[in-house]
Amino acid sequence: TQLLEQSPQFLSIQEGENLTVYCNSSSVFSSLQWYRQEPGEGPVLLVTVVTGGEVKKLKRLTFQFGDARKDSSLHITAAQPGDTGLYLCAGEGSGYSTLTFGKGTMLLVSP
Amino acid sequence: DVKVTQSSRYLVKRTGEKVFLECVQDMDHENMFWYRQDPGLGLRLIYFSYDVKMKEKGDIPEGYSVSREKKERFSLILESASTNQTSMYLCASGRRGYGYTFGSGTRLTVV
Structure with a gap:
């Protein structure tokens, strides 16, 4: 089983601050995905990155896939209370391998 | 948009009962997954189908x-x-490299 370690597990910040969430593994992934989940709901896909070194931006969110395709980061600029939620990274291996999730980072943004 | 529908949001069943959780997707996806999500343990993969x-x-x-x-x-x-099967059950469907869509989840309580 491929493992993904997310850090930090919990982050509590004030509105307007910047933050970075990390997702690390010793395994190589063919793609890495980031999801956001709100209480009582299923995760919602934010982005998929497939190329080593790739950077994708989604408004105030910037996602980066490591050069070796073993790690990824999510950076949020000027966080807002609406960004509050559980952020999950998930890696997809090669062939018919599965989608493995990290345990998530719970982000709380206070006004 | 892709729609993944799980048959029930909440279920209460008795110990020993046979329980069916249904998941339907409308986008002709090959890959489908079943996860359970528990506090502190994250999303754990039960079965998948390609x-x-x-x-x-x-x-x-x-x-x-x-x-x-x-x-x-x-x-x-x-x-x-x-x-010990009391949990949140999540179904997902999608294609490799493109990310996955999750259903809203079924919160199952076994008494």
């Missing part, structure tokens, strides 16, 4: 089985429900 009548065990298949007779429907079966 085609009709194809199924593969995930990390925690014990006590569960699945059925995929049609491409759009992936069913999770708890053969004899136990209290």
Whole structure:
């Protein structure tokens, strides 16, 4: 089983601050995905990155896939209370391998 | 938009009952997954399927089985429900490298 370690597990910040969430593994992934989940709901896909070194931006969110395709980061600029939620990274291996999730980072943004 | 529908949001079942959780997707996706999510343990893969009548065990298949007779429907079966199967169950569908869409989840309580 491929493992993904997310850090930090919990982050509590004030509105307007910047933050970075990390997702690390010793395994190589063919793609890495980031999801956001709100209480009582299923995760919602934010982005998929497939190329080593790739950077994708989604408004105030910037996602980066490591050069070796073993790690990824999510950076949020000027966080807002609406960004509050559980952020999950998930890696997809090669062939018919599965989608493995990290345990998530719970982000709380206070006004 | 892709829609993944789980048959129930909340279920309460008795120990020993056979429980069926249904998941239907409307986008002709090959890959479908069943996860359970528990506090502190994250999303754990129970079973996945990459085609009709194809199924593969995930990390925690014990006590569960699945059925995929049609491409759009992936069913999770708890053969004899136990209290340690009380959890949030999440179904997902999608294509490799493009990310996955999750259903809203079924919160199952076994009493």
